[in-house]
Amino acid sequence: GQQVMQIPQYQHVQEGEDFTTYCNSSTTLSNIQWYKQRPGGHPVFLIQLVKSGEVKKQKRLTFQFGEAKKNSSLHITATQTTDVGTYFCAGPSRYNFNKFYFGSGTKLNVKP
Amino acid sequence: NAGVMQNPRHLVRRRGQEARLRCSPMKGHSHVYWYRQLPEEGLKFMVYLQKENIIDESGMPKERFSAEFPKEGPSILRIQQVVRGDSAAYFCASSPRTSGGHNEQFFGPGTRLTVL
Numbered sequence: 001g002q003q004v005m006q007i008p009q010y011q012h013v014q015e016g017e018d019f020t021t022y023c024n025s026s027t028t029l030s031n032i033q034w035y036k037q038r039p040g041g042h043p044v045f046l047i048q049l050v051k052s053g054e055v056k057k058q059k060r061l062t063f064q065f066g067e068a069k070k071n072s073s074l075h076i077t078a079t080q081t082t083d084v085g086t087y088f089c090a091g092p093s094r095y096n097f098n099k100f101y102f103g104s105g106t107k108l109n110v111k112p
Numbered sequence: 113n114a115g116v117m118q119n120p121r122h123l124v125r126r127r128g129q130e131a132r133l134r135c136s137p138m139k140g141h142s143h144v145y146w147y148r149q150l151p152e153e154g155l156k157f158m159v160y161l162q163k164e165n166i167i168d169e170s171g172m173p174k175e176r177f178s179a180e181f182p183k184e185g186p187s188i189l190r191i192q193q194v195v196r197g198d199s200a201a202y203f204c205a206s207s208p209r210t211s212g213g214h215n216e217q218f219f220g221p222g223t224r225l226t227v228l
Contacts, residue, residue, distance in 0.1 A: 033216060042203055043155065045216040088155060090217075098160065098168045100145070105154035 003027060004103040006089060012109045019079050021106035023072040023089035029101075030094045032065050032072040037105075038085040069094065079110045114139070116206050116220035117186075124226045131191040131198070133223045137206030144187045145205045145217060146172075146179060155203065161187060194227045201225075 004025045013019050023032070031050045035043040047056055049065035049072065056063045062075045072089050086107045093099040117136040125131050137144050146158040157171040161181040172179065176194075181187040191198055201224050205217035 035217075035219075042219040042222050043205075043217075044219070048216055086154070099170075100157065100160060100168070102147070102155045102157055 004089060004091070004101045006087075006103040006106050008106055009104065010107045010109070012111065013079050015081060015110050015112050016078050019076040019083070019108055021074050021087050021089075021108075023074075023103050025070045025091070025101065027101075028069050028094040029091035030069075030097065032063075032069075032089055032091045034063060034072075034074055035088045035090060036085050037088065041085075043088060076108075079108070081110050081112050083108060084110050116204060116218050118202075118204050118220035118223050120223060121221060122224045122226070124228060125194050126228050127195055128193050131194050131225055131227075133189040133191075133202050133204075133225070135187040135189070135204030135206075135220060137187065137204075138208075138218055141206035141208050141218070143207040144181050145207070146187075146189050147203045147205070149201045149203060149222075151200075158189075191225075194225075196227045199225055199227045 006021055006023050031048055033048045034046040036046055037043045047063050052069050053067045054065045060077045064073045074087055076083055086105045088105045089103040116138055119134050123131055142163050144161045147155040148158055149155050159172045159179045160168040164183050176192045178190045201222045203219055203222045205219045207215050207217045
């Protein structure tokens, strides 16, 4: 079954509102990676977090990796129409490096 | 440094035919992943390969699907006797994996397969 789930599946926001997607894994991960896929495009790497409890920021984006390394979140402050797309979390199993899991994705739509 | 290349970008096949999708990883990358994406759905992991080795094929259907990454040349995802349900976008990604584990993946533009 699905190892890495993301909620919500879809999110519609007004431009300027904040947005958060949550990533939950059934297994401990070695690291967590985030990708963004624009409509009609391919996934593009955003960031990687490795340490338990790590927090990283990229302009309006804030990424967190949970203490137990089983969950993560991506928060976007003051969304813009350029933020439209699907956000995926992904990561390898801590106990089996050969296992790599991709999250189910959260599709973000931003109304101007 | 050219990115990950996939060809063809669009492929149309009739039911029962074979589909052969190619992926050339970025220079220096020895790890390749294949994913399938149905319309309006997420990425589904299919297979993870290193040169001449299949590392994890747990996401690949047992029948009709096969993948290889030879010592020379691109990685190939082969679908035999295609059915309509195989219509999807197939993405390849490559990674310069180090001893520290899986690193960021660089995705190709995808092959859109349509089965008539």
